Amino acid sequence: MLEIKNIHKSFGKNEILKGVDLRIDKGDVVVILGPSGSGKTTLLRCINFLEKADQGHAIFGAADVNLKTASKKQIHDIRQKVAFVFQNYNLFNNKTALENVTEGLIIGRRVPKAEAIEIGKKALDKVGLSEKYHSYPIELSGGQQQRVGIARAVALNPDIILFDEPTSALDPELVGEVLTVMKNIAKEGTTMLVVTHEMSFAKDVANRVVFMDGGVIVEEGSPKEIFTNPKEERTQQFLRRVLPEDYIFYI
Amino acid sequence: MEKYFNAKYIWESFPLLIPYIKVTFLVAGLSVLFGTLLGFILAAMKLGNSKIAQIIANGYTTALRCTPSIVLLFLVYYGIPKIAENFGVNLSDIDKIIFIVITFSLQFAAAMSEVIRSAYQSIDRGQFEAAVSVGLSNAQAYRRIIFPQAFVVALPNFGNSLLELIKEGSLAYTIGLIDVMGKASLIIDGRFNAHALETYLALSIIYWVISIAIEQLFLKLEKVFSKGKQVINPT
Amino acid sequence: MSDGLNYSFLVKTFFTALSGVPTALMITIVALFIALPLGFMLALTRINRIPVLHRFAQVYVSFVRGTPVIVQIFIIYSSVPLVLTSFFKKFHIETNVYDINPIWYAFIVFSLNTTAILIEVFRSAISTVSKGQLEAAYSVGLTNVQAFRRIIIPQTLVVALPNICTATVNLIKATSLGYAMSLQEITLRAKVAANVGYNYVEAYIDIFLVYLILCSLVEYLFKIYEKRLRKYKAANA
Numbered sequence: 001m002l003e004i005k006n007i008h009k010s011f012g013k014n015e016i017l018k019g020v021d022l023r024i025d026k027g028d029v030v031v032i033l034g035p036s037g038s039g040k041t042t043l044l045r046c047i048n049f050l051e052k053a054d055q056g057h058a059i060f061g062a063a064d065v066n067l068k069t070a071s072k073k074q075i076h077d078i079r080q081k082v083a084f085v086f087q088n089y090n091l092f093n094n095k096t097a098l099e100n101v102t103e104g105l106i107i108g109r110r111v112p113k114a115e116a117i118e119i120g121k122k123a124l125d126k127v128g129l130s131e132k133y134h135s136y137p138i139e140l141s142g143g144q145q146q147r148v149g150i151a152r153a154v155a156l157n158p159d160i161i162l163f164d165e166p167t168s169a170l171d172p173e174l175v176g177e178v179l180t181v182m183k184n185i186a187k188e189g190t191t192m193l194v195v196t197h198e199m200s201f202a203k204d205v206a207n208r209v210v211f212m213d214g215g216v217i218v219e220e221g222s223p224k225e226i227f228t229n230p231k232e233e234r235t236q237q238f239l240r241r242v243l244p245e246d247y248i249f250y251i
Numbered sequence: 252m253e254k255y256f257n258a259k260y261i262w263e264s265f266p267l268l269i270p271y272i273k274v275t276f277l278v279a280g281l282s283v284l285f286g287t288l289l290g291f292i293l294a295a296m297k298l299g300n301s302k303i304a305q306i307i308a309n310g311y312t313t314a315l316r317c318t319p320s321i322v323l324l325f326l327v328y329y330g331i332p333k334i335a336e337n338f339g340v341n342l343s344d345i346d347k348i349i350f351i352v353i354t355f356s357l358q359f360a361a362a363m364s365e366v367i368r369s370a371y372q373s374i375d376r377g378q379f380e381a382a383v384s385v386g387l388s389n390a391q392a393y394r395r396i397i398f399p400q401a402f403v404v405a406l407p408n409f410g411n412s413l414l415e416l417i418k419e420g421s422l423a424y425t426i427g428l429i430d431v432m433g434k435a436s437l438i439i440d441g442r443f444n445a446h447a448l449e450t451y452l453a454l455s456i457i458y459w460v461i462s463i464a465i466e467q468l469f470l471k472l473e474k475v476f477s478k479g480k481q482v483i484n485p486t
Numbered sequence: 487m488s489d490g491l492n493y494s495f496l497v498k499t500f501f502t503a504l505s506g507v508p509t510a511l512m513i514t515i516v517a518l519f520i521a522l523p524l525g526f527m528l529a530l531t532r533i534n535r536i537p538v539l540h541r542f543a544q545v546y547v548s549f550v551r552g553t554p555v556i557v558q559i560f561i562i563y564s565s566v567p568l569v570l571t572s573f574f575k576k577f578h579i580e581t582n583v584y585d586i587n588p589i590w591y592a593f594i595v596f597s598l599n600t601t602a603i604l605i606e607v608f609r610s611a612i613s614t615v616s617k618g619q620l621e622a623a624y625s626v627g628l629t630n631v632q633a634f635r636r637i638i639i640p641q642t643l644v645v646a647l648p649n650i651c652t653a654t655v656n657l658i659k660a661t662s663l664g665y666a667m668s669l670q671e672i673t674l675r676a677k678v679a680a681n682v683g684y685n686y687v688e689a690y691i692d693i694f695l696v697y698l699i700l701c702s703l704v705e706y707l708f709k710i711y712e713k714r715l716r717k718y719k720a721a722n723a
Contacts (some may be wrong), residue, residue, distance in 0.1 A: 090381035108386025317701030462552030
């Protein structure tokens with residue numbers, strides 16, 4: 001459904017993405033792992049044009065978009081299909097939870113208000129925040145805010161949801177509630193591309209794992225393949241560092 | 252000449268002065284209007300990509316913030332007619348209130364450009380990114396998400412600048428404007444400077460009341476508009 | 487008949503205006519000298535809600551910030567001579583009130599004015615320094631005075647500095663109102679020179695330039711000082 005070809009992106013003199021190809025099919029839950037600076041977040045941000053790639057193509061279904069020269073209309077169209085969940089939630093501070101979720105529907109997609117509110121409430125129910133329709137972000141905990149962020153993405157009914165380290169900014173005890181929501185969404189068949197350090201999510205929910213380092217994809221495969229049988233040295237080094245010590249893998 | 256202080260003159264001054272408050276407000280109101288418009292333009296210049304525009308806008312702000320009000324007033328009052336003279340235009344019949352409004356608009360614009368710029372920059376970029384991610388256009392994102400939040404941040408600073416404007420506006424009497432300050436000046440001259448202190452005290456009370464009223468107004472406005480924000484409460 | 491600018495007058499008056507700078511600076515320095523410690527201490531009374539004093543400070547600040555400087559100048563200039571006259575009479579002092587150099591009135595007005603401004607500046611600056619700093623200072627055995635001098639004040643200063651700079655620039659600008667007291671400062675000197683030939687525009691251009699240079703200099707100096715003080719703070723700025 002989505003195919004990324006040959007993305008390059010530099011910030012000043014630093015080349016962050018050095019030619020990345022990625023293919024995502026409908027229903028995939030793809031987790032991207034890797035050390036900081038490997039380009040995972042940049043890759044995500046380039047896909048929905050929060051950063052402009054220096055080079056590369058994105059093929060959405062039938063449409064082939066050049067990431068560097070995409071027109072405003074093309075960008076707008078892609079953003080209709082791709083939703084984003086931010087590490088820092090980025091909820092609209094001046095709007096309630098329900099308003100946050102319906103904003104994109106009413107204004108971005110011209111859905112009638114009554115219908116948007118229905119969709120919004122359902123999305124908030126799905127993430128377990130039925131009591132908080134009219135709360136402002138300042139009144140919510142980090143975990144609740146992120147769940148609103150996910151509801152906001154889900155309500156748009158996108159083709160794919162991008163998650164940029166959704167739990168990294170949360171206190172440990174709040175991580176679980178967000179991961180649970182993400183698991184439920186995945187079970188429903190949502191196509192997800194997730195950058196995360198939460199290995200449990202990668203192992204239990206993902207159907208594909210991608211390991212990035214130094215701006216390129218080093219290895220990819222099913223969770224079983226990557227976690228028990230990593231082929232590349234770099235992958236093994238990374239896994240050794242982040243997984244508990246008693247985890248054994250075979251070569 | 253034996254000067255003595257008579258409190259009765261304070262009370263007598265109030266009814267004489269109060270009718271002229273509306274002149275003070277008129278000048279302030281017009282200056283706020285034009286000053287804010289110009290301030291937006293300057294802020295846009297500072298935040299934009301053109302280096303030249305930035306230099307001009309910053310230079311303007313610095314120049315005006317370093318200039319005392321009466322100096323600016325006289326520069327405008329004497330300078331503009333002189334420039335117009337060079338083009339053969341005679342401005343001597345123009346009501347002095349025009350020059351006064353020009354002066355304080357220019358001054359207010361400098362202050363406003365900073366207020367607007369810093370309010371805009373205080374809004375986290377993530378708000379904009381989230382807005383476009385859910386499908387809002389750039390314009391919609393600014394209008395619905397960025398501007399309302401920046402407005403709340405700007406409000407207290409706007410209130411301060413407004414107060415400063417009203418106080419600086421008192422200097423307009425030096426070129427003959429009869430606002431509340433000008434009237435006080437007339438009263439005192441009319442009495443050959445007797446009981447000047449009492450009149451000035453009455454004048455100061457009028458200004459004091461006005462500034463307290465504006466302060467309270469803006470505190471209320473801040474409360475009304477900041478539903479989504481935490482207001483830091485200074486003791 | 488268009489005239490153009492009288493350039494020789496422009497240059498000459500520039501130096502006339504410049505001659506008023508020492509007066510302006512002297513007023514500024516005296517005012518700051520009084521207002522900085524006084525403002526700081528009164529700010530503390532506000533924060534610690536010391537009875538009587540903190541209400542007094544609150545009203546005082548409200549009045550000074552709520553009234554135009556020119557009105558404050560007129561009030562002081564018309565009231566102090568009255569008070570002094572009766573004071574001199576009582577103690578049989580020979581001095582004629584009207585012989586007193588207006589600069590003394592300027593010192594009084596601007597000190598009072600700046601103190602009020604700085605009370606507010608310090609109030610918000612002090613509140614940004616966390617309470618734990620003082621507690622930690624006590625717990626390692628510092629006296630109150632030492633704690634303030636070595637820990638609290640330096641941190642307050644860094645936060646307050648930009649606002650103190652603004653207050654200083656405003657103070658310098660406000661000295662232009664000294665004409666109301668016949669004070670021979672920048673504006674009055676140049677104006678008097680202008681009255682001779684009606685060369686007002688040139689005079690005011692010169693005045694404008696002098697203030698511009700003065701204020702830019704002050705802002706520059708403050709920036710340097712702020713950089714030095716900021717050394718201890720993490721690379722945040």
